[in-house]
Amino acid sequence: MDRRDFLRSTLAAGTAGLAASAVTSSAASMQVAPSDRLRLGFLGTGARAHQLIDACRALPGLEIVALCDAYTGRAERAKARSGGSAAIRPDYRAVLDDRGVDAVFIVTPDHWHRTMALAALDAGKDVYLEKPMTYAIAEGREIIAAVDRSSRVLQVGSQGPSSALERAAREIVKSGRLGQITLVRAAFNRNSAGGAWLYPIPPDASETTVNWAQFLGSAPPRPFSLERFFRWRCYWDYSGGLATDLFVHLATTIHHVLDVQGPSHVMAAGSTHRWTVTHEVPDTIDALLTYPEGFTVTLGCTLNSTGGEEGVHIHGTKGTLHLLGDRLRLTTEQPGDDNRWVVRSWPESLERAYYADPKVQAIETAGSQRQQTSPSGEEWVVRGEGEDVAHVRSFVEAVRSRTQPVEDARFGHRAAAVAHLVNQSIREGRRLTFDV
Structure with a gap:
């Protein structure tokens, strides 16, 4: 096949x-x-x-x-x-x-x-x-x-x-069609007040209609604040910000599709560049995760631009699988080297002998063709019944x-731990070991 x-x-x-x-x-x-x-x-x-x-x-x-x-x-x-x-x-x-x-x-x-x-x-x-x-x-x-x-x-x-797209992606990875996977790049970006969790506040919200003590629970005591109540993701007291809101989605997808449990090390940097008045949590984060299975993951997120490439991109030696919302795209690698610019510096007799070798001719021809053409690829729209319903x-x-689902407590714990260690790495400015 x-x-x-x-x-x-x-x-x-x-x-x-x-x-x-x-x-x-x-x-x-x-x-x-x-x-x-x-x-x-x-x-x-x-x-x-x-x-x-x-x-x-x-x-x-x-x-x-x-x-x-x-x-x-x-x-x-x-x-x-x-x-x-x-x-x-x-x-x-x-x-x-x-x-x-x-x-x-x-x-x-x-x-x-x-x-x-x-x-x-x-x-x-x-x-x-x-x-x-x-x-x-x-x-x-x-x-x-x-x-x-x-x-x-x-x-x-x-x-x-639970999505049809992730099920298909998981099967493609399991098939070995991507070759050796060494890198995953994943990003989730926004550029709006709503995307930055500054949601509209209902006009009737007040100390009469909002139970402030019930909202606070075990969080530190604070004066009544509609901003904190309706925009809680902006504050450390109630949320882990970008990492726990968006990186958890990315980590969940990566762990599920690649059938892994978590990284061995986590390192991250982040800061609040734009939403400095309204946000305690960073509005921009980049993280680098090392997985014991032999690949590296980069996670990126900003609330200040949507210009970068989003989605999850799984890079292998034979192909790259792109998960893009409801689209799945596979691009294939065409191996080969074009070393003419190097070999031309050799003595002329050695250059002629090098190109007389049939094996070298095949490799160089493939490399030259690869540089002249873009990687081949196919793309599908994979829509199920809707992720929430599924x-x-x-x-x-x-x-x-009476059986535990795929995304059970252990799965959820490991995905959330990625986000928590990202935040800890930002605070402490150091590389952390994933031992949860």
């Missing part, structure tokens, strides 16, 4: 799998008994939660029955969006105490993830936990232990591993089968 046929069959298999999944889903929507329905609670109903609510509503057998948020307006809108029958609870513990809730979606600022995840697992709930899994590295080990102790299902919410489906299937 040549490269073209291999990729065509790989992508066709992925498409067929999606079609079969859709058929199964459609059949399930007619067969799910009331006793088999999963009753869901949402802890946190901000903008990201509303996207997940839409995904839940698109799948059969799911019912959102309880909601909790520190801003009343978001909770009320989430109730309407989820069908109008969900109960709004004043405290997340009331959702966990509700025996009518089978599983919870934790969609809060990062500093609440550990507390809510541990409480949910102890309460016997299965957990969909938004990325990053943790606010600090040590929290990952606690959550893993709680999952093992409770035998509950936990899935981290970085959607890539990832929620993965969670539901894991809950119903």
Whole structure:
């Protein structure tokens, strides 16, 4: 099977799998008994939660029955969006105490993830936990232990591993078609106030509609601030900034597609160049990761420009695989050397003898042709049912089968640890060992 046929069959298999999944889903929507329905609670109903609510509503057998948020307006809108029958609870513990809730979606600022995840697992709930899994590295080990102790299902919410594109990319890498992989370049850039998390604040937000103490939780005491509440990713108290928001997505994709667990060393640099008034966290970061499998990863992110090449680019000795949103592109290497500019400096008799060798002629001809033509490549648009719907489906299937999903607590811990070590490297100005 040549490269073209291999990729065509790989992508066709992925498409067929999606079609079969859709058929199964459609059949399930007619067969799910009331006793088999999963009753869901949402802890946190901000903008990201509303996207997940839409995904839940698109799948059969799911019912959102309880909601909790520190801003009343978001909770009320989430109730309407989820069908109008969900109960709004004043405290997340009331959702966990509700025996009518089978599983919870934790969609809060990062500093609440550990507390809510541990409480949910102890309460016997299965957990969909938004990325990053943790606010600090040590929290990952606690959550893993709680999952093992409770035998509950936990899935981290970085959607890539459930996508058709990543499944196809993973198969291509496994096939060996890229040759020896030595480098991965990945970038995620933005250039807008919204992209920098300076989201609009609802006009009715005030100390009356926002429960400030509930938002702070274990974070350091601060005076009431709508900016901190609605733009929390800008502040170290609640977030790890770019690394935990965007690098976690990149690390998740790299770990999944290349089937690796984490780097051996991490080194990074970052600073706040533009958003100095509004951001405590850096607006520009570059990181260098060394993996024990024998390749290097560069991660880049800025909130100040979208001019660079984004996506994940896996470079091998035989080809490079580019993951670009919903597009997958493969460019192939054409080996060969054109050493004429070097050999022409030799004594003339040695130059003639060199080119008289048939093996040298073949290598030099290939090298000359490679310089005259761009690498060949093919590109596909790989669209599934939507990453959010696919990832929620993965969670539901894991809950119903009582098996841990691909992006389980251990996976989520290692992806988040990359981001935490990037931030630590920036603060300490040194290379760190990945030992988590």
